[in-house]
Amino acid sequence: MSWRRVLGALTAALLAGAFAGNDLGAQAQEGTIIGQVLESASGQPIPAAQISVVGTTQGAITNSEGRYVIRGVRAGSVELRALRVGFSEIRQTVNVVAGQETTANIRMTTMAIALNPVVTTATGEQRRVEVGNSIAQVDAAKVVETSAVTNVGDLLTSRAAGVMVLPATQTGAGIRIRIRGNSSLSLSNNPIYVIDGVRMEGTTGSSSVSVGGSTASRIGDLNPDEIESMEVIRGPSAATLYGTDAANGVIVITTKRGVAGAPQWTYYTEQTAMQDRNDYPTAWRAWRDISTVSNTSQCYLTQVASGACVRDSVTSFNVVADPETTPFGTGYRQQHGLQVRGGSETLRYFLHGEWEDEDGITKVPEFEKRYMAANGLSLNSNQRNPNGLTRITTRANINIVPTDNLDVAVSAGYISSDMQLVRSDDSGTAGVAANIYGGPGFKYNTNAAGDTLWGWREYTPRRVYQTETSQAIERFITSASTNFRPTDWLSFRANAGLDFIMRADHQLCRFGDCTSSTDRQGFKRENRTNFYMYTVDLGASANRQLTNDIGSETTAGVQFYRNIFSATYATGRGLTPGGTTVSSGAERLSDDGTTESRTLGAYIEQRFAFRDRLFVTGAVRSDRNSAFGADFKTVFYPKFSVSWVVSEEPFFGSPSWINQFRLRSAYGAAGVQPGTTDAVQYYSSTAVLGESGEEPGLVFSTLGNSNLKPERSTEFEVGFDGSFFNNRLSAEVTYYNKVSRDALISRILPPSLGTGATSRFENLGEVTNKGWEALFNGQILQRDQIGWDMSLNASSNSNKLVSLGNVPTITGTTQQERAGYPLHGYWSRGLLGYEDKNGNGIIEYNADQSISEIVVSDTAIYHGTNMPKIEMALTNGFEFWGRRLRLAGMIDYKGGHLVYNNSERIRCASRNNCSGLINPNASLFEQARTVMVREHPSRSVAGFFEDGDFLRFRELSLSLTAPQEWAEALRGRSITATLAARNLGMIWTEYTGVDPEAFGTTGDSPSSFQAFAPPTYYTFRVSFGF
């Protein structure tokens, strides 16, 4: 199928629909339905309920009084459907009289389990039961009100089965999200993000300057208070129509909307305290007896055993545990926000503004304050508070309904933030964590100048903080969408939007302040990057009731995405005293870069509904992308799904304990596109300094690959949903099997070729991810005064690299990509055994295996995967006092994976301060792994691959919805207050490092290397509606 034909067909469909819509004569046969939707028990109006005329494109949303109007309804008997989260679906027949208003009031019954009956798909909103996939939903507005949520990651953490979120470890740091495992060996495994119908930038590690580890994720720019809901479209079977790039899943974000009615103002504030309550490892030191050789060297356990030295004493010191020396204090975060929503039938609005300020947990230690006071030194405000975030977010969402068959939604969000990041994590010798983990094992060590370092390795925080790193973001996310329904069976949809980001990264080390002699005279980096992400999305849907039993919906659309990255970098080195700009540098460097990619896609989807209980959907999408190779043109992605509400079949018998039971299955494909220049062969510019000065040169950079095509993932999923026992128990269970073929392998190029690029993308590999996902919600106790609900979500994932094509196993220092094993698996020569043969309590290595007390494998062996195989989150909620007071807690389990405790590795191998090297009471295992990495010729680090399983107390919250009279006494509408805590502590783990989620980076296979651990947040939030 050629592209011109696809576009031609779509044009014909759209124009045909348009002319059909001009059939004004049909208006004479139309009537109007008006009515009010009420809660059946209390008679209270239900706002924001979706009322639709079954089998047509027509519908309305109730206003704050529960009222609705649907005009232009074809005369005769029609069926209305009412949907609202927390209520049972209602269908009601109405006889519409031409040219008249017909009243249809609807009463809805509450459900114990509040699943949203509507989900958002690539073709628009759809009833959940019609979709053959499991789509996870997070009621963001509710979570924000009742939990300690500081970023979008907190919204998703442990709330959607199959979605793994790696939390941030410091203020402003990024999160990592993986859905149904890692699918791609060489490309990004990040999901894509869609906000209000347009694509948005969500990259991790979004910074052009290094602080060693933690950097921002652009998804973290979003304000959770502006989000109404998040939906996770987990894999290709559901994401097919999102096309190339959607194979890793899609996270669909819907921001809050106005509700027709009088303006409803809400002021809220959050006051949050943060602390690092983690146990960082203690540094040890073994002092030699002064009579042996030298007192400057230590006397390690194995040296004691061999008689190479005699110990005088052993000391230990923990920098973080000592109140004088710890760099961690209490961080403070405050938010103040104001929002208003309201409007009329024709115009609804949501306006929001928030100011947020966060001062991280990294502080100037007490000993430094005393030192500076005694020496007349000072730090500027950025250096005193090296980790912080100030952010202003505003949003205006307008919905306009100018006519009955046309509605327009305009969303505009603006974000302005300024973040300071401290050099932390694995930032070599000049980072905070590196100097904590590398301490000497006693408190009063000194540097060359004779200054006491107070147990820090080489640099104290005062010196580290003098390198100031900040990132300023100005971001504008805007979208406009139009729905036009020229007839009751045909609708058109047009979305367009832009996510624009201006990122300015700054790094400044003033003259004389730098920790490295390279930069002793100071440097300034000033890097400015613009991101543009455009979306144009046009579609048309035709609804027809083919027979009394069969309904049909045909949807076709065209999408165009354009991403531009444009950067200009400048560096000044050798600053003047007082100089803080690039211009003040004696040496100035500049650089720039531009990348652009464009995707043009078209799709057509056909859905049939049989008696409104069996839904069959088939679709195909076609994409072309500027990054595809010259010899590859178009990719097609098919999709097929079935959803069957079995419980509505007559043969089912409707047992009283089953309210609804649905079987579903789906198959689909999606892709991940290669990088913008991966297909192209090119030279790169370079500079050469010759005898006549610097001259421009060219070097051969990359071979390119003219056959390059997107990585293609296909997925099959099958499962069931059900609600049981008077809707007090709901269950969703799904099995999935995702296969990524034509997987893009970053094939290492032989060094002997001499190309600039070290690798070339080739479509060679195959990766599978299989697993189960389950979500159970139960209303265990439901009384007027008290309630108890429970939610369990769980998932498993089994990842395997099936094939690397004809590429040899890719071998890294600790990881290998080997066919038949998981991606990024840990491999190294293994510690097969250890035994204290001579009974001296010390493990020793000897080249003579009969004497040696460790046994090491001859070759690298597989140790395990770095991605959790099993994740579970259990949430219990208890409600009291007329169910106004809610106490909820979540515990979180992840397991089946290994974490490379690289911090302990460097402590044992190079910092010489770990327990296994020095502590006479260290376990034999600690000693054995230390001996293996230090003394065995293999230098194997396998002993530091540790079980990463953990059970964590993730969240605890106490929230109060105040009685109405309290609010009225303050002349308000509502008051809610929440006291919440996040990351309260580890319940169980065998991991010996600081935390199995302590990663300073957001890549696919990070080790825990000299990293901070996630802090604990204590939040108090009050919302006042008026």
Add this chain to the structure above:
Amino acid sequence: MLTHTSRTSRLSARRIFRSAALSTLAAGVVVVSACSPTDILDLTDPDIINPSDVQSPAGANAVRLGALARLATATSGSGEFFMLSGMFADEYINGDSFIARQEIDQRIITVQNNFLTDANRSLHRARLSGEQAVQLLEEFSPAAPGWHRAEMYFVQAYVANLIAEHYCNGIVFSTVTDGREEFGTPVTTTAAFERALDQVIAGRALITGASADDERVLYALQVLHGRILLNLNRYAEAAAAVAGVPNDFEYLVRHSLSTSSNYNWLRNNNERRYNVADNEGTNGINFVSANDPRLPICFGGDAVCAAPPIEVTNPLRDDLFTAPVVQMIWTARESEVALLKGQEARMIEAEALLATNPGSAIAALNDARTTVAGLAPLADPGTPEARVDMLFRERAFWNFGVGARVGDMRRLIRQYGRAASDVFPVGDWQPGAKAGSYGTDVNFPVPQAEENNPNAAGCMDRNP
């Protein structure tokens, strides 16, 4: 309460909006349909240079300059080869925490060693750039001075020789022709030396002028020619090849902030990850305690080191064990590095004479020593063994830190019958500071990454 407009006005508004929306939608669709997808998706990336852009005299010259940039990077730049080579030999010891560096120092190198893989890749990049430049200059700039192409042959020959001096039998030279990869097949080190020799001869033949550049490139080719012939055990020819090269000749690669930093300085003086070694592993030369003026030394934090231009004030190396031992040949990021020197021509002449005419050989050594103040003339140590030691010691000081020492150590084993355990460092590795023992490697393995070449099969052997 809902508000209701009159039916008439609503119908009118409906028509207007419907017409407007229809028109916009139809126009949008028509526009989209009319555009060719190829047009929409056809992009020009401003960051890249297309292969067609180098097919001109200016383009060929830019590729020539690029080859020189690659050479500087590969040797004393970020390719770090000279430092890795010196650490494998007895010039430097490791002073940081990277296991991949430590295993080089310990002579127990794994094939996946990432530092050596990167270094190997950098060398081949320089070689490929040299090849491409020769082809482009011949085709698009035939009137360019002969030394242009000659220097590109020098780049290829220098790299091939350096690789042969360091790597095991099984070396691979691949290439890219007309934009397509051509994988090479493994060859012995001897074959690699022969390859380098052919390129040197081809280069020398192109020097027809007498300009400073002609002379500079010619001398470089001569010294390299001599070194290659030494490696091939052809001493007399080697001496003849270097005849006429003045003592003060230097073939320089240059560094700057905007091109490539001098990594001999960066890794030793600045980052303190490497330290000048002294009697490393028993057999090593006393580079520190010799106090040889060709290799001035200071210790981090001492008065000399702390003063300009050295300014190494930190008294501890990166791993904090001892004071960093800092060379003072290259004192800044911008320090230029002499890949080849005229004094080496005298060393080559001396080696050719050593067995048959030791007096003249020592005279040649002393001739070179006159170029450095404070170097007393050498006396004949009296025995052939001692003369060989003296010769190689002289070579070691003249060529400190420029990747020549490993080739010399291997020649001592291969051509002078020394045992590897008498040449390379042995015993406990950095006792008191680190742990473990020296291994037995006498050369670098072919990187595992080369297995992506279907013709490659790793080392044929690990012979010296």
